[in-house]
Amino acid sequence: MHSLTAFGGPQGHFSMMLSTFVRQRKDVTEQELLEYNAFCQLLPGASSTQTLTLIGYKRGGIPLAILTLVMWLLPACTIMGALSFLLSYFDGQSFNNRIFQFIQPLAVGFISYSAYRLFKLSVNNPITRIIMAVASLLVYFLFKSPWIFPGIIIAAGIATNFSDKRIPQQGVPPKKIKWGNILIFLALFMLAGFLSETARKKEWPNRGVYNLFENFYRFGSLVFGGGDVLMTMMYEQYVIRPNTIQAEKNNPRALRMTQKEFLTGSGIVRALPGPVFSIGSYTGGMLLRKKGTGMHILGCVIGSVALFLPSALLVLFFFPVWNNLKKYAVIYRSLEGINAAAVGIMTGATFFLMKNISMDVTDGSTAHILNPLVIIATFLLLKWGRIRPPFIVIACLLLGWLI
Numbered sequence: 001m002h003s004l005t006a007f008g009g010p011q012g013h014f015s016m017m018l019s020t021f022v023r024q025r026k027d028v029t030e031q032e033l034l035e036y037n038a039f040c041q042l043l044p045g046a047s048s049t050q051t052l053t054l055i056g057y058k059r060g061g062i063p064l065a066i067l068t069l070v071m072w073l074l075p076a077c078t079i080m081g082a083l084s085f086l087l088s089y090f091d092g093q094s095f096n097n098r099i100f101q102f103i104q105p106l107a108v109g110f111i112s113y114s115a116y117r118l119f120k121l122s123v124n125n126p127i128t129r130i131i132m133a134v135a136s137l138l139v140y141f142l143f144k145s146p147w148i149f150p151g152i153i154i155a156a157g158i159a160t161n162f163s164d165k166r167i168p169q170q171g172v173p174p175k176k177i178k179w180g181n182i183l184i185f186l187a188l189f190m191l192a193g194f195l196s197e198t199a200r201k202k203e204w205p206n207r208g209v210y211n212l213f214e215n216f217y218r219f220g221s222l223v224f225g226g227g228d229v230l231m232t233m234m235y236e237q238y239v240i241r242p243n244t245i246q247a248e249k250n251n252p253r254a255l256r257m258t259q260k261e262f263l264t265g266s267g268i269v270r271a272l273p274g275p276v277f278s279i280g281s282y283t284g285g286m287l288l289r290k291k292g293t294g295m296h297i298l299g300c301v302i303g304s305v306a307l308f309l310p311s312a313l314l315v316l317f318f319f320p321v322w323n324n325l326k327k328y329a330v331i332y333r334s335l336e337g338i339n340a341a342a343v344g345i346m347t348g349a350t351f352f353l354m355k356n357i358s359m360d361v362t363d364g365s366t367a368h369i370l371n372p373l374v375i376i377a378t379f380l381l382l383k384w385g386r387i388r389p390p391f392i393v394i395a396c397l398l399l400g401w402l403i
Contacts, residue, residue, distance in 0.1 A: 001050075003072045006273045006361030017055070017068030027059055035074040039322055042335055044224050045311030046277040053315055062316065068314055073304060076274030077281040081300035083268060084285030087261065100280040104260065105371045106393065107231075108353045109378025110270055115346035116383070118339065125166065128340035131156045135344025136351075139232075143352050145242055149233050150222055152341050167333050185221075185313045192217045192306075208255055208288055212299060215255070216280055216306035221314075223306070224338045227276025230307075231266045232349040234283055255287045262286075265351075271393035280307035286293065329384040370403070 002020055006013045014037060021027040025384020028036070033051070040050040049072060056068030075195065123132050135152045142148045196214030199207035215237060223230045242256035265282040288295040318325065325331060357371055374396060381387050 003075050003274050006048075014051070016046075017051065021055055023386035028055055032058070040321065043299065043311070043314045043318065044222055044333060045220050045314060046224065046275050046308065048128060048278065049275050049308060050311050050315040053312055054319060057316065057319070062148065065316060066312075069221060069308070072274065073278065073308060076269075076272050077300070077304040079272055079284035080265065080269060080278045080280075081285050081297075081304070083265065084282045084289060085296065087264065087286070098403075099397050099402075100260075100264045100267075100402040101402070102370065102374045102396045103393075104263035105357055105374040106270075106378050106396045107263045107267040108350060109375045109402065110267075110359065110382070110389070111232070111346055111353070112350045112375065113379050113382040114226070115343055116379070118343045118346070122336075122339035122343055127160055127163070128336060131159060131337055131340040132344040132347065135341045136348040139345050139348025140352050143236055144349070149236070149345065152345060153222065153224060153338055156337035157334035158337070160340075161330055161333045163327065164333070167329050167336065180193045182317050185310065185317060188313075189217065189221060189310075206291070206295070207253070208291070209295075209298065211255055212284055212302050213306045214285060216284065216303055217310060219280075220277075220307045220310035224342050227269075227279065228340075228346050229342050230277060231262075231279060232345055234279070235259075235262055235266075235349070235353070238287065238288035257283070257286055267393060267396070271390040275308075277307055277311075278304070280304055370399070374399075 002016060005018050017033060018030065022033055029162075033055075036051050036054045037047070040047040040054070040064050040195045042051060049069065052072050053065050053069050057065035060067075119132070123129055135156065138148060138152060145291050192210075192214040196205070196210045199210040204210065219233055223233065238255055239259050239262050242254040262283070265279055265286070269276055269279045269282070280303035281300045282303070284299035284301070284306075286299070287303075288299030354375070357375075378392060378396075381392055382389070386400055
């Protein structure tokens with residue numbers, strides 16, 4: 001029931017967890033849920049998914065944690081995977097898909113609001129303001145660089161550790177932590193990278209499967225800041241990068257999507273309950289759809305599994321050592337910089353995406369005139385309105401159909 005009714009992103013999900021699993025079912029205490037949520041904020045990946053996984057882990061160990069994860073992902077991932085088939089069918093039937101014409105500016109409006117909301121929470125001192133400003137500029141001007149996102153995240157985490165005045169070390173941290181389990185996560189990360197690069201260089205049959213798994217596993221391992229940062233990384237990977245001259249020369253068979261295809265999926269996912277990371281099912285299916293129905297389905301499965309797998313591994317491997325980890329101030333200092341960088345990434349991406357959406361109001365086109373208005377209206381409705389995100393998406397679909 002939670003997976004079918006949890007709208008509103010991580011913040012909405014948390015309030016529903018508090019109501020369902022604390023007050024109604026009493027699966028966990030309020031203090032436990034707050035601690036789980038705080039712990040998951042320190043990790044990359046989908047925080048709502050990780051928190052629910054920990055609730056299952058607390059009640060029934062690894063088996064129930066895995067079952068909880070599957071039940072949470074299944075509805076949204078199934079619907080988003082089906083959407084990739086639906087859009088492919090429309091293309092094949094020469095369908096006039098004007099109903100989706102305002103989904104792209106809608107998606108930009110959502111990203112801009114997320115940047116604004118996180119700015120108020122994460123950017124509150126000189127160093128975080130500097131990190132955000134630098135990250136915004138780097139993302140805007142170097143969006144096509146494959147190293148820009150991980151580079152910014154790593155640099156930001158280091159930068160906020162040069163001073164210990166804001167977050168001093170309390171007490172003596174433990175001298176030894178058992179890291180054995182995390183080796184499985186790292187080994188899978190390196191194996192995926194090795195197979196993907198080998199498949200590309202040696203032109204293996206169906207090399208796209210290996211590339212897709214590596215891409216999504218990497219996204220799930222590095223994304224801080226939620227679904228909007230994830231979609232920014234995906235946009236760079238599959239829409240911008242494959243169309244650069246160097247990429248065309250070195251990797252002409254790279255996985256790719258059009259801007260319209262990607263932003264349509266990133267807008268529709270807002271109307272669904274469940275994790276925003278379910279965009280992976282849609283994206284994976286769209287990337288392999290031209291290779292036949294079987295590969296299309298496989299792309300949806302890989303897009304779901306590979307993206308959520310790092311989140312599950314990290315939370316289950318790190319949680320047993322959480323009591324020791326939370327004694328290290330360096331963890332919280334790094335998170336301060338990483339969160340500020342996430343705001344900068346979304347801010348830079350907002351302006352980069354806006355320049356790729358037609359807004360020439362002088363050409364007489366109704367859509368071009370309404371595109372900037374949709375972005376502004378979406379932002380304002382999320383900030384001041386009481387309309388829930390799914391209804392904003394439905395309104396944009398109706399607007400596209402009527403105009």
